[in-house]
Amino acid sequence: GTFNNILVERTGSNNQVGVITLHRPKALNALCDDLMTEMNTVLDDFEANSDVRTIVITGHGKSFAAGADIKEMADRDFIGVYSGNFLSHWDRVTRCTKPVIAAVNGFAFGGGCELAMMCDIIYASSSAKFGQPEIKLGTIPGAGGTQRLTRAIGKSKAMELVLTGDHISASEAERIGLVSKVFEGDQLLPETIKLAERIGAFSQPVLQMAKEAVNKSQELSLAEGLHLEKRLFHSSFATADRREGMKAFAERRAAEFKDE
């Protein structure tokens, strides 16, 4: 289908990478309700389509996403947001079983930074900027900015960003571990797609186990996390791909994974 606020394409070998480009040029890709609904529809599609192996989310122009749509939120009241559970549909990305990579090409503020942090890996362009400016609007982050950011960069730095609304550069974000790699602007998307293709070449069910284990580290105690990891590790032995991977190593050839 066609969408008003995002562009959707398939790329990479065998079109195995699904790319969502946030595209609301008049508002620096601010995440209005309609945009999030469209993105969720596409994520449902990508998840259901076994030809799509990895997902990339990026933004059009000089912005990844300049936050939730402030103009859309401005007149809402407490009872409305509370009883309607405002923004409850924002966490679709976190429920993807396939790897999701954010390619942050510019402003990632407020909900934009939070959306990036819902992804599994963040790559950024050298001009990217990250921040949680909600305090300047008289509110606080509402889609993970106080929780995921703190886990990603530690309490003092997260608290500084959340309490000042200041933003940080891509290189600072890389230095403190929010971002895993930084590229010159024109290299960001090609490098992200390359990464998506490399990851997509592995066994899909085993990728899913690996992703689940790493993500659970953010939620479980160490003992529970180690237990889950061990069980998922054991589970990988139920796959033909695990057998093939180890056999291929012994035979000094490349493994051929079949998602089985």
Ligand code: HXC
């Ligand atoms: C609605 C937005 C917007 C936003 C920008 N625009 N950000 N509209 N919601 N979040 C609109 C502007 O109003 C303007 O429209 C157009 O996009 C271009 O923006 P400018 O400000 O003129 O661009 P520039 O001078 O380059 O400044 C870029 C900027 C600034 C620094 C990113 O736009 C900015 O500070 N935006 C708000 C960032 C923010 O506070 N984000 C957090 C939102 S709250 P017009 O029509 O005037 O030309 C949030 C809460 C999340 O995310 C809660 C849980 C999800």
